[in-house]
Amino acid sequence: MARLSNLPNFHKKVLMASTLLVGAALLWPTPQEFSVQRIPVALDLETLIPDLNDSVPQADIYEEPAPILNHVIQEGDTLSKLFEMAGIDQKTMYKVLEADLEVLALDTLLPGNTIQFWDDEAGNLAKMELYFNPAHQVVFTRFDDGTFGVEDINIEGIWQNRIIGGEINGSFYLSAKAAGLSAAEIAKVENLLKTKLNFARELRAGDTFSVLMNDQFIEGVSTGNTNVEGVEIHTGRRNISAFQFSDGNYYDEKGQSLAPAFQRIPLNKNYRxxxxxxxxxxxxxxxxxxxxxxxxxxxxxxxxxxxxxxxxxxxxxxxxxxxxxxxxxxxxxxxxxxxxxxxxxxxxxxxxxxxxxxxxxxxxxxxxxxxxxxxxxxxxxxxDPMKANITEAKTLPKQKLSEFQSIVRSRKMMMELG
Ligand SMILES: [Zn+2]
CATH class of the missing domain: 2.70.70.10 (Glucose Permease (Domain IIA))
Structure with missing residues (x-):
C-alpha cells in the first residue's frame, strides 16, 4: 500500500478497481453457466475500495442508533413475547403483522435468526429487522400515520459450483453422505430420479455417481442456499441423468421432463x-x-x-x-x-x-x-399465477432443446473434471 501513497486519489481508486475486476473475473462462473437467475450482481466497486482518503471529518460518519432489542430467536419464542421484551405494545404488533401480509416473513423465523427493534424519540417502534442469513433480510419501517412498510431484501451474491462424486459402496444414501452431500441434498437427488431408477434395488457396488451443486456465497460466506444443477449415475447397465434448465425444471439428456408439469391453478374446477x-x-x-x-x-x-x-x-x-x-x-x-x-x-x-x-x-x-x-x-x-410461464409440455420444444443441450455439455464436462 505504501507504494500507492504518492499517486493521486483517483488513480489509486482505478488501480484498486482493476485489481478487483481481475479478481472478480477469476471467480466468475464460465459464460455457459449463466442463466437468468444465476447472474451474480455487479460488484459495487466504490463500496469495496478501502477509504484511502483518511481526512473524513468525524461528524460525517453516520452511526445507526443502537437497537432497543437485539435478539437471537430461541425455540419457543412468540411474536407477542418479543414485542413485550422490546417494550412495544400489541397494537403496534398488529400494524407490523398487517404489513407482514405482503411478505409473510414473520412465521418463517427460525432459532438462530435475529430480530432487531429500533424506536424513535417518542418511543414508537421506528424500525424492525429480521435477519435470516447474509442473503435475506426483511425490514419493517414506520410511516408517519403509524402503519408500516415492508422491504424484502434478497441479495443474489455469487454462486459457485461444487462437484461431488464417488462410487457406490452400500446404499446410495451412505455413499453420497460419505462423498459430502447433505441428507437434504441426497433426498433431492433421489426424488429427482425416482421415476428413472430404483435406488434400493438397481445400484451395485462400484457403480458411480456425480452431482453438480451450485452454492450461494455473500462476501465469501456460505448462505446455505444451494441448488442441484445436474446428476449422473452410471450403473453397469445404463446411465441415468438429470439436468436443470433455465426454467427451473429438470430434464433428462434428451430434454424429457422428469416431473409432471405444473397445473395452472390449485383447484380441481375453475372458479371466478x-x-x-x-x-x-x-x-x-x-x-x-x-x-x-x-x-x-x-x-x-x-x-x-x-x-x-x-x-x-x-x-x-x-x-x-x-x-x-x-x-x-x-x-x-x-x-x-x-x-x-x-x-x-x-x-x-x-x-x-x-x-x-x-x-x-x-x-x-x-x-x-x-x-x-x-x-x-x-x-x-x-x-402472476395466471401468467406464469408454466412448462406444460413433457418434452422441451425444438427451439429450447439446443440451448439445453449446450448447458448439458458444459455441465457434463465440469462433472467429469470433478
Ligand atoms: Zn388476495
Missing amino acids: LSSRFNPKRKHPITGRVRPHNGADFATPVGTPVVAPGDGVVTLVANHAFAGKYVVIEHDNKVKTRYLHLSRFKVRKGQRVKRGQLIALSGNTGASTGPHLHYEFHVNGRPI
Missing part, C-alpha cells in the same frame, strides 16, 4: 377470479402501494385445494391477516402459498404430489368473504 394479481394496487384510504401478490378465486368455504406440482410443505401457520395458510416449496425453485384456509390437510415437512389435497379453502384472517388467495413465487419474488 375475484381479484387479480396487482403489484401496483393502492390502499383505498392511505393511497400507498399495497401490492396484491396473488390471485383470488371465489371458492365457497370447504373447497378442496390441491398442490399444483410436486414439492415439500415448508409452512403450515395461522396469521392475524393471512389466516390459516400453507407454503409449498417445489423442486423447480417455485414456491406457492395458499391463504385464508379453513382446514389443513398436510403437515409441515410433508412431501406432496401434484394434485394432492392440501387444505380446504375458507375465510380466515383479514378476509372480506370466502375465497382462496393463491401466490406463485419464482426465485423469492411473487409473479
Whole structure:
C-alpha cells in the first residue's frame, strides 16, 4: 500500500478497481453457466475500495442508533413475547403483522435468526429487522400515520459450483453422505430420479455417481442456499441423468421432463377470479402501494385445494391477516402459498404430489368473504399465477432443446473434471 501513497486519489481508486475486476473475473462462473437467475450482481466497486482518503471529518460518519432489542430467536419464542421484551405494545404488533401480509416473513423465523427493534424519540417502534442469513433480510419501517412498510431484501451474491462424486459402496444414501452431500441434498437427488431408477434395488457396488451443486456465497460466506444443477449415475447397465434448465425444471439428456408439469391453478374446477394479481394496487384510504401478490378465486368455504406440482410443505401457520395458510416449496425453485384456509390437510415437512389435497379453502384472517388467495413465487419474488410461464409440455420444444443441450455439455464436462 505504501507504494500507492504518492499517486493521486483517483488513480489509486482505478488501480484498486482493476485489481478487483481481475479478481472478480477469476471467480466468475464460465459464460455457459449463466442463466437468468444465476447472474451474480455487479460488484459495487466504490463500496469495496478501502477509504484511502483518511481526512473524513468525524461528524460525517453516520452511526445507526443502537437497537432497543437485539435478539437471537430461541425455540419457543412468540411474536407477542418479543414485542413485550422490546417494550412495544400489541397494537403496534398488529400494524407490523398487517404489513407482514405482503411478505409473510414473520412465521418463517427460525432459532438462530435475529430480530432487531429500533424506536424513535417518542418511543414508537421506528424500525424492525429480521435477519435470516447474509442473503435475506426483511425490514419493517414506520410511516408517519403509524402503519408500516415492508422491504424484502434478497441479495443474489455469487454462486459457485461444487462437484461431488464417488462410487457406490452400500446404499446410495451412505455413499453420497460419505462423498459430502447433505441428507437434504441426497433426498433431492433421489426424488429427482425416482421415476428413472430404483435406488434400493438397481445400484451395485462400484457403480458411480456425480452431482453438480451450485452454492450461494455473500462476501465469501456460505448462505446455505444451494441448488442441484445436474446428476449422473452410471450403473453397469445404463446411465441415468438429470439436468436443470433455465426454467427451473429438470430434464433428462434428451430434454424429457422428469416431473409432471405444473397445473395452472390449485383447484380441481375453475372458479371466478375475484381479484387479480396487482403489484401496483393502492390502499383505498392511505393511497400507498399495497401490492396484491396473488390471485383470488371465489371458492365457497370447504373447497378442496390441491398442490399444483410436486414439492415439500415448508409452512403450515395461522396469521392475524393471512389466516390459516400453507407454503409449498417445489423442486423447480417455485414456491406457492395458499391463504385464508379453513382446514389443513398436510403437515409441515410433508412431501406432496401434484394434485394432492392440501387444505380446504375458507375465510380466515383479514378476509372480506370466502375465497382462496393463491401466490406463485419464482426465485423469492411473487409473479402472476395466471401468467406464469408454466412448462406444460413433457418434452422441451425444438427451439429450447439446443440451448439445453449446450448447458448439458458444459455441465457434463465440469462433472467429469470433478
Ligand atoms: Zn388476495
